Amino acid sequence: MAAKGRMPGDPDPEEMKRRMIRVDHAGEYGALRIYEGQLAVLGRRRVGEVIQKMADGERRHLAVFEKMIVERRVRPTLLSPLWHVAGFALGAGTALMGEKAAMACTVAVEEVIDEHYARQAEALGA
Template identity: 60%
Template sequence: MAEAAAALARKGLRAHCRRLCCGEGSRGRWGFQSIHSFYRFCSTGMAFESINKPVVDRIIRVDHAGEYGANRIYAGQMAVLGRTSVGPVIRHMWDQEKEHLKKLNELMISYRVRPTILLPFWNITGFVLGAGTALLGKKGAMACTVAVEESISHHYNNQIRTLMEDDPEKYKELLQVIKKFRDEELEHHDIGLEHDAELAPAYSVLKNAIQIGCKAAIFLSERI
């Protein structure tokens, strides 16, 4: 009887997994995404009891929100400056941000982290910030890049320090991802400086205002 019950339980679990994977009635690319995401989710074998889950949740949630917002900022900049001489430079940075966001989407599945409920707000404000600073010209857009990337790289350094103080081996994968992103954000920061960010109108005022906004966004996205 025990063996029969166990077999029945396994059969029910497989059926449940198939429903979650295939999303009954899903078709085309959406169906494929569901299958692909669920496979990664089931195959991670993540031992959540061995990590500080609340800390990891906050890190992944806020990093996902930050990279999402960065994507929207570069989208706004490209909408205004995409056809100018600085367009390819912005495109290069945006492509890297897209890869960051893709990886964080995967990490959210692996670690079972919910996104911040503020994503719709960051969607709008990120685009407006990117387009608004781009309307000031190339220097304004680059000033925005310097301000945002400086804030993000500083935040990544704080996260690296937190995970290293806990157990670097335990968070090896996450540390590798954050360090890579941090280095690329610093690259974007330097690109902004190389393209005359500091010559933007009221550079110091603009930079400080954007960084205050970044700090508020980080605080909220970690918690909501």
């Protein structure tokens, strides 16, 4: 019989945590690549300082998840090469459209991340 709130076939709590770590690691990597793409285009402008601070934050977050992946023996996503290219392209593309577009992308990324983590916390009962 499945545990309370779980259906047959649902991942057990430990597998759910591993999946969350994998997804979060990929998300932090993708976000960093977006900011790196933006910096490649706008890095020498005044807005580059703001983007650099965002990128530095993502680097710190990514380091936490990289440590968790090793410590908890979680397989990283197989899609990292895709996020490497797609994240940079999204960042550079929005930056090429101008500072407003780049900042709109940044706001959207951060909002999605916040919502994602809130849903995870709820799923974990936090």
